[in-house]
Amino acid sequence: MAETVSPKSKVLRNCVMAFLVGGAICALGQALTTLFLSFDLPEKTAKAFVSISLIALSAIMTGLKVYDKIAKHAGAGTLVPITGFANSIVSPAMEFKSEGYIMGIGAKMFSIAGPVLVYGTCASIIYGLILFLFKMY
Template sequence: MTISRSEYKKMADKASPGTTYGKNLFFAFLVGGAICVLGQALVNFYMRSGMDIKEARAWVSITLIGLSALLTALKVYDNIAKFAGAGTLVPITGFANSIVAPAMEFKSEGYVVGIGGKMFVIAGPVLVYSTSAAILYGLIVWFFHLY
């Protein structure tokens, strides 16, 4: 059976789900914003506890990373990510999720091969390219004395 290009396009359009860019954008903004609001609330909390701004921000990063790692281990973070899409990827919580999720998936293979070996499957390239970009940027600044 041979079908024409236009018939194939009609079949593909019928089988493809519609796009929901507006809804996806709204939920990404809502959840990403909520994560940032939580971060600011934690900064305020830590500063009221007696920390200076620099120390409070460091503890916020630690808290958000730990919270997202815990939610990933409990399989809650994935449900939030399905709902929010990119809203959970951009903040620091998304990076923590990208490290913990593969480790949890392969934990049955053991600590070294499973958790240790798979932990940086997704995050590894990010670390390599961000470190390489930082070195390249540093060399450009050093070469042209742009500081």
């Protein structure tokens, strides 16, 4: 009964939009890399500036409520790791800012991204210890 009432999924359209928007974000990252390298920066520094720029742009767009409008149409395409992660931290902070800086922004900022940070950090420590103990480097 639920299947008859539910709207049909537009799988092909969703895939194409995710591909286009995700590709556009990656192309922006590549363009920024080329731009920063044109300033004769070392490659490692240029790539760090690209990460910082993409995080800042994503956070600003989330604060201005533009990122959510793009995500509404792009779907999974906005989940490109660095921009999606920045959005997942800024969104709860914006939502709970009325509760104050400590209990609102501070407590809720990592409600979505927190588990990713915790498990990522724990996994890297465990893998590092395994490599250290077995000297597999």
